[in-house]
Amino acid sequence: MLPAVTGFVSTFDKTSGWRGPLFATGLNNSVKVTGMPGPPGRWYFRNLFRSNSLGAGISPPNNCRMRNLSIFAALLVCAFAAVSAAQDNRVFDWTPANSETIPLEPASLHAGRIYHPAAGGGNMHVQIDSRYPVTVAMVWADEWDAAMRNPEGSPNFSFLCLKEHVTSSIYECHLPSERAMILTFRDERKPQKPVVATIGAVLGPGARPFMSLNDLHIQYYSWSCVNNCILPEFHWRRILNEKYEITPAPKVYSLMTPDHDDQELNVKIKSPIPLTVALLPSQLADQVYDKTVSLSDALGKTGCKERGVQSMSFHCSFNVANGTQTLLILPDIDVSGHKKANVEVETVKCVDHCELLPPPPNP
Numbered sequence: 001m002l003p004a005v006t007g008f009v010s011t012f013d014k015t016s017g018w019r020g021p022l023f024a025t026g027l028n029n030s031v032k033v034t035g036m037p038g039p040p041g042r043w044y045f046r047n048l049f050r051s052n053s054l055g056a057g058i059s060p061p062n063n064c065r066m067r068n069l070s071i072f073a074a075l076l077v078c079a080f081a082a083v084s085a086a087q088d089n090r091v092f093d094w095t096p097a098n099s100e101t102i103p104l105e106p107a108s109l110h111a112g113r114i115y116h117p118a119a120g121g122g123n124m125h126v127q128i129d130s131r132y133p134v135t136v137a138m139v140w141a142d143e144w145d146a147a148m149r150n151p152e153g154s155p156n157f158s159f160l161c162l163k164e165h166v167t168s169s170i171y172e173c174h175l176p177s178e179r180a181m182i183l184t185f186r187d188e189r190k191p192q193k194p195v196v197a198t199i200g201a202v203l204g205p206g207a208r209p210f211m212s213l214n215d216l217h218i219q220y221y222s223w224s225c226v227n228n229c230i231l232p233e234f235h236w237r238r239i240l241n242e243k244y245e246i247t248p249a250p251k252v253y254s255l256m257t258p259d260h261d262d263q264e265l266n267v268k269i270k271s272p273i274p275l276t277v278a279l280l281p282s283q284l285a286d287q288v289y290d291k292t293v294s295l296s297d298a299l300g301k302t303g304c305k306e307r308g309v310q311s312m313s314f315h316c317s318f319n320v321a322n323g324t325q326t327l328l329i330l331p332d333i334d335v336s337g338h339k340k341a342n343v344e345v346e347t348v349k350c351v352d353h354c355e356l357l358p359p360p361p362n363p
Helices: 070-076 141-149 282-289 295-299
Strands: 023-025 031-034 041-046 091-104 108-115 122-140 159-175 181-187 214-227 233-245 251-256 263-281 305-318 325-331 340-352
Touching: 091 108, 091 122, 091 181, 108 122, 108 214, 122 141, 141 181, 181 214, 233 251, 251 263, 251 282, 251 340, 263 282, 263 295, 282 295, 282 325, 325 340
Parallel strands: 041 108
Antiparallel strands: 023 031, 031 041, 091 214, 108 181, 122 159, 122 181, 122 214, 233 340, 251 325, 263 305, 263 325, 263 340
C-alpha cells in the first residue's frame, strides 16, 4: 500500500472564506484534499458527474431561483414590457422546492445544486439534515468546473458562507454577484482506511472499500409568492397614429379614460410648423373648442402641455379621478398652404386580470 501523503491547511480569510491551494491524492474514488476547512484528512469526491454537478454540464431543473429584487427593476425599464401600476401587495416567502438524499462516505465531498443569481447577486436557502456532521460551503462554479476538467492539477477553491458541524440546520447565504456558485458538502468523519491516489482516479473504474454511509438530506427552497399573487397586468398600447392636415381650428382627439392611477401616456408630434399640444379633461377641451373658455385659461389647468412643438416626444400620467382625457392640438402661427402633422399616442393599459383593479370613484 502506498504511504499516505501529508498535506497542509490554508489560512482562513474572514472576508472571503477559506482560500488557498488545495492538494488532492487518492486511490479509486478517494481524494486527499488540503486547504479546505477542518482538520487535515483524506476526503472522497462523490458523484462528480451527477446532474447537479458541473462535471457533465448544468441541468435546467437544478437551477434554483434566486431572491433578488433587481430583476423587477430591469423589467420595468424595458420598452413595451409588462408593468404593474396597481398597488403591489403580494407576499413572498421561502417555499419548498426539490429535495434529494445523498449517501456520503467518511471524508467525502459532494456537489449540490448550482445557483445562478441575477446581476447584483441574490440569496439562497436550504434545509440540511445529516446523520453525521458535515461542513457546508458555497464554491464558485467555474472553480469547481476547472478542477473537474483538470483532475491532475491542484484545485484552488474559494469558500463562501462556510458552516461546520451541521446535522440539522437552515443554511442561508447571500451570493455577492451573478457569478454562478455551487453548494458543497463535506462529511467530517475521518476515512476508515488510508487511501492515496490522484484526482484522476475519481473518474476511472475501480472498487472501493465499504464504509458506513451518512444519509444527507437536502431540502431546497425557492423565493415565491404565497399570497395575493395575481395582479392586473399592464402593457403599452398604441391608441392613436394619424397624419392630419393642419388648420386654424384646434384638432381634438378623445383618447382614453384612465383605468388605473398613474397611468402613463406618451405623445409624439412631428410638424412643419410650431404647435401647441395639451392633454385636457374632455369637458374642458370641449369648452375650448366651443370658445366658451380661452385656451390660456385651459392650459393653466393642466400640467401636460407643450408649446412651440415641431418634433417632440413628451410623457404624462393621469389618475382615474381625472376622467376621460382629450388631446388638443392647434397651430401657434397662421397656417398657409397644405401642411400635415403626424401624431402618435401610446399608453399603458390593463390587459389581463383587470377585474382586480379598484373601482373608479363615484362622480
